[in-house]
Amino acid sequence: MVNRGHLRFDLLKMRLPGNRKRIGGKEQIMKTVRLQVDILKQQLEELESLQKLGGLRSKRELWDTAFTLLKWATKKKTQGFSVGSLSPDGRYTELEMTFLEDLARNVRDQEASDHTRSRSPAESKAAAAGMTSRKNGVSHISVARKRQPA
Numbered sequence: 047m048v049n050r051g052h053l054r055f056d057l058l059k060m061r062l063p064g065n066r067k068r069i070g071g072k073e074q075i076m077k078t079v080r081l082q083v084d085i086l087k088q089q090l091e092e093l094e095s096l097q098k099l100g101g102l103r104s105k106r107e108l109w110d111t112a113f114t115l116l117k118w119a120t121k122k123k124t125q126g127f128s129v130g131s132l133s134p135d136g137r138y139t140e141l142e143m144t145f146l147e148d149l150a151r152n153v154r155d156q157e158a159s160d161h162t163r164s165r166s167p168a169e170s171k172a173a174a175a176g177m178t179s180r181k182n183g184v185s186h187i188s189v190a191r192k193r194q195p196a
Contacts (some may be wrong), residue, residue, distance in 0.1 A: 081109075093105070093108060096108070117143070119143075120133075120146065120149055121145060123146045123147075123149060123150040124149065124150050124153040124154075128140050129141045129146065
């Protein structure tokens, strides 16, 4: 269905990778959902070309492949790694994707918030002053980096 320069297509019965899963010795069918996406006709043509070149038989396989890559990239980014490519001659190009930067920052902020909530008031005050709690009679000093405005 064409709508204002966009082509609508349906990915029918999208499932998480694999529709059957063995749980407790029993094989269970995973629940499925329907995902509908509006994209430009040119983008659909690009997707279909990539699907064909990659030997994928369906848009479902294309989705699973793309989703796997996104999950890997988000995992690595939240672990503090850069995500990019390395050319045969050693040139590195980092992937610049606002989503990944925002996700990594939000995860770090959440972890810091969770860590701060688990501290005692005295530990929080010491951390704000750049010192951590005393361990074995020794004070540990940390240097906090100031965030640069985006």
